[in-house]
Amino acid sequence: MATRALVHLPAAIRRGEPFEVRALIAHPMETGHRVDTQGQRLPRDIIRRFEARLDGELVFAADLHPSIAANPYIVFPLVVQAAGTLALSWSGDRGFAHGESVALQPS
Amino acid sequence: MRARLGVALVLVLVLAGAAAQAGPRRSGFDDMSPATQAMQRDDAANPAWLWLKDGEQRFAADCARCHGVERMRGVAARHPAFDARRGRPLTLGERIGICQAENVKGAPLAPESDARLALESYVAHQSRGLPIAPPADARLAPFRERGARLFAQRFGQLDLSCAACHDRRPGQRLAGSVIPQGHPTGYPVYRLEWQGVGSLQRRLRGCLTGIRAEPFDFDSAEITAIELHLMQRAAGMKIETPGVRP
Numbered sequence: 138m139a140t141r142a143l144v145h146l147p148a149a150i151r152r153g154e155p156f157e158v159r160a161l162i163a164h165p166m167e168t169g170h171r172v173d174t175q176g177q178r179l180p181r182d183i184i185r186r187f188e189a190r191l192d193g194e195l196v197f198a199a200d201l202h203p204s205i206a207a208n209p210y211i212v213f214p215l216v217v218q219a220a221g222t223l224a225l226s227w228s229g230d231r232g233f234a235h236g237e238s239v240a241l242q243p244s
Numbered sequence: 245m246r247a248r249l250g251v252a253l254v255l256v257l258v259l260a261g262a263a264a265q266a267g268p269r270r271s272g273f274d275d276m277s278p279a280t281q282a283m284q285r286d287d288a289a290n291p292a293w294l295w296l297k298d299g300e301q302r303f304a305a306d307c308a309r310c311h312g313v314e315r316m317r318g319v320a321a322r323h324p325a326f327d328a329r330r331g332r333p334l335t336l337g338e339r340i341g342i343c344q345a346e347n348v349k350g351a352p353l354a355p356e357s358d359a360r361l362a363l364e365s366y367v368a369h370q371s372r373g374l375p376i377a378p379p380a381d382a383r384l385a386p387f388r389e390r391g392a393r394l395f396a397q398r399f400g401q402l403d404l405s406c407a408a409c410h411d412r413r414p415g416q417r418l419a420g421s422v423i424p425q426g427h428p429t430g431y432p433v434y435r436l437e438w439q440g441v442g443s444l445q446r447r448l449r450g451c452l453t454g455i456r457a458e459p460f461d462f463d464s465a466e467i468t469a470i471e472l473h474l475m476q477r478a479a480g481m482k483i484e485t486p487g488v489r490p
Contacts, residue, residue: 141294141297141298143288143293143294143297145288159288159289161288161289161291161293161294162294163291163294165439166439206436206439207439207440208291208294208439208440210289210291
């Protein structure tokens with residue numbers, strides 16, 4: 138299945154007031170410690186890094202590790218002073234890469 | 245005298261019914277931890293929405309040219325429904341899979357495939373908040389009756405029936421987990437244990453494996469019959485799809 142990610146922002150954003158960015162992505166987060174029904178070790182397949190950039194400037198980042206549950210849900214606060222574009226990116230094992238971008242229009 | 249006997253008989257039946265399910269009916273939602281409840285309530289945090297959004301796209305691509313999404317409201321509340329051409333009831337998932345095979349893709353969608361779960365989630369979500377309304381179709385009666393019998397029948401090495409836990413011991417604990425009354429209100433659900441979305445059939449098969457019985461096949465007559473009985477048993481309860489369960 139194609140990678141799916143959902144990004145939620147409050148309906149209205151105000152200049153200089155913190156708000157929450159909530160991002161959910163579909164990913165198995167296979168730990169690398171499990172074995173399949175044949176006893177073969179399942180190779181690790183996780184998201185390693187999450188980054189949020191506001192017009193290119195890094196505003197939030199997280200390193201992810203094994204034992205984080207599938208379909209990671211990441212919430213972080215953000216304050217903006219002007220309109221801009223928030224680019225979210227996830228990257229990980231097996232060349233996994235996914236990006237979403239949302240336009241921010243503070244009032 | 246005869247009338248009195250009749251009244252007594254009715255009373256006994258009513259009491260037996262009440263004993264089988266003491267207290268008000270509770271959705272599995274009511275027995276979850278506050279954290280899991282919050283996850284279901286908040287559409288931004290509920291991971292089942294990943295499937296639901298996928299289903300929305302698939303519906304627009306494959307189904308929307310025949311079915312208007314607004315007409316999908318209430319569909320999940322009345323399934324499984326009788327299919328006259330096949331002469332048997334179909335669950336919503338099987339119905340969607342067959343429709344895809346006949347009108348869209350050529351091959352039926354496999355049970356528990358992402359495509360079928362996504363479409364079933366999206367269609368069932370259209371009925372969120374509606375009461376479960378099993379059709380009063382006389383042709384369903386023998387299948388529903390079979391479902392009720394299967395529900396009460398003991399299976400497997402542990403020799404347990406569905407009713408032994410979900411009718412007689414709900415609220416008690418099984419290996420640390422609260423036994424729910426077993427109402428299918430939120431399916432397909434995102435189950436934390438599965439780390440993914442699964443159908444009611446998968447849940448039933450999991451329960452059968454748990455009592456060390458051989459599970460019925462997906463889309464089998466038995467599993468559809470049990471689903472019919474469960475929907476009848478939960479008639480009037482509100483659909484929650486997409487649900488989250490521990």
